[in-house]
Amino acid sequence: MEDAENCILCSSDHLKTILSHTFRRPGLPGSPAPGVVSTYVSDRLSFLFECLVAGSDETSFRVEECRECGMVFNNPRLTVEEMAEKYRYLSNTPRTQAAMHKPQPPGRGERADFIYGWIRDALRAEPRSLRILDYGGGDGLNLVPFARENDCLVVDYVEHPAPPGVRYVHGDVESMAGEAAFDVILLCHTLEHLAQPVELVRRLGSHLADEGLLYLEVPVGVFREWRKQAEPLTHINFFSEATVARCLNEAGLFPGRVSTDYRQGTSGRSWAISAIASREKPAGDHSLKCRGTRRQMVNPVYYIRPGLKKLRKMARRS
Numbered sequence: 155m156e157d158a159e160n161c162i163l164c165s166s167d168h169l170k171t172i173l174s175h176t177f178r179r180p181g182l183p184g185s186p187a188p189g190v191v192s193t194y195v196s197d198r199l200s201f202l203f204e205c206l207v208a209g210s211d212e213t214s215f216r217v218e219e220c221r222e223c224g225m226v227f228n229n230p231r232l233t234v235e236e237m238a239e240k241y242r243y244l245s246n247t248p249r250t251q252a253a254m255h256k257p258q259p260p261g262r263g264e265r266a267d268f269i270y271g272w273i274r275d276a277l278r279a280e281p282r283s284l285r286i287l288d289y290g291g292g293d294g295l296n297l298v299p300f301a302r303e304n305d306c307l308v309v310d311y312v313e314h315p316a317p318p319g320v321r322y323v324h325g326d327v328e329s330m331a332g333e334a335a336f337d338v339i340l341l342c343h344t345l346e347h348l349a350q351p352v353e354l355v356r357r358l359g360s361h362l363a364d365e366g367l368l369y370l371e372v373p374v375g376v377f378r379e380w381r382k383q384a385e386p387l388t389h390i391n392f393f394s395e396a397t398v399a400r401c402l403n404e405a406g407l408f409p410g411r412v413s414t415d416y417r418q419g420t421s422g423r424s425w426a427i428s429a430i431a432s433r434e435k436p437a438g439d440h441s442l443k444c445r446g447t448r449r450q451m452v453n454p455v456y457y458i459r460p461g462l463k464k465l466r467k468m469a470r471r472s
């Protein structure tokens with residue numbers, strides 16, 4: 155792992171540590187007992203203590219906030235090689251293997267329809283005869299509404315059975331060398347995991363057709379994810395609307411729409427940021443309004459929607 159001395163988005167050295175998390179090797183006195191943490195968490199802690207800090211029983215990660223652009227991220231960072239090793243290690247755990255053969259979780263159709271709606275609005279037409287990539291798209295379910303009338307591809311580290319009409323390429327951006335340019339690229343819930351998010355967006359941008367669109371989706375990580383981390387290796391970047399827009403700009407793209415919604419994700423509902431960006435600057439007077447990091451960290455509205463959901467559940471039970 156390496157310490158980032160500069161902001162991972164804007165390269166400013168004006169970083170402030172806003173929190174520190176300490177993790178202990180599983181099985182030590184004082185560590186959570188087996189069964190208390192999920193296998194998801196214990197698999198990641200095992201990788202941390204077996205491969206990244208082998209020989210240590212305890213290690214700490216700082217949460218940094220960039221005073222220039224507002225980006226919030228974990229430090230130290232995994233190198234690109236360690237990140238690839240992490241995916242290799244985790245893709246072979248019994249939990250990952252079992253998860254791949256689970257039936258489609260409820261709500262995934264709703265999620266795919268939401269993305270379809272954003273693309274249709276941005277194109278001002280039904281998406282037809284387009285080349286569409288879901289990068290890191292896992293099971294390919296986001297592409298189901300597009301699959302009948304478009305050429306659809308998933309690129310992912312973990313091999314999944316693809317739904318009808320969706321091609322699958324195992325690997326990462328390196329594996330896309332022979333692919334023609336895409337009209338639409340989806341990048342959903344991926345950037346929060348990556349050591350170098352701007353680099354990936356820049357490279358994906360180079361695979362966009364001239365008038366192509368990138369659809370980006372990340373959790374509102376600055377709301378509360380950064381405060382409470384069961385393990386420090388899954389979500390390592392914590393975005394706000396402003397830092398999503400900054401990330402797109404730094405990668406040479408022009409964000410045209412950014413918004414935050416409480417809606418269906420990979421498992422259940424949560425707050426997420428969506429954005430659309432293009433290679434060409436949109437014509438006309440175009441001012442994009444984005445909520446900043448500090449504003450999204452403390453927005454009380456973000457507690458109300460999940461709270462109402464809990465209340466409704468309790469009312470149904472009683």
Ligand SMILES: [Zn+2]
Nearest residue numbers: 161164220223
């Ligand atoms: Zn910054």
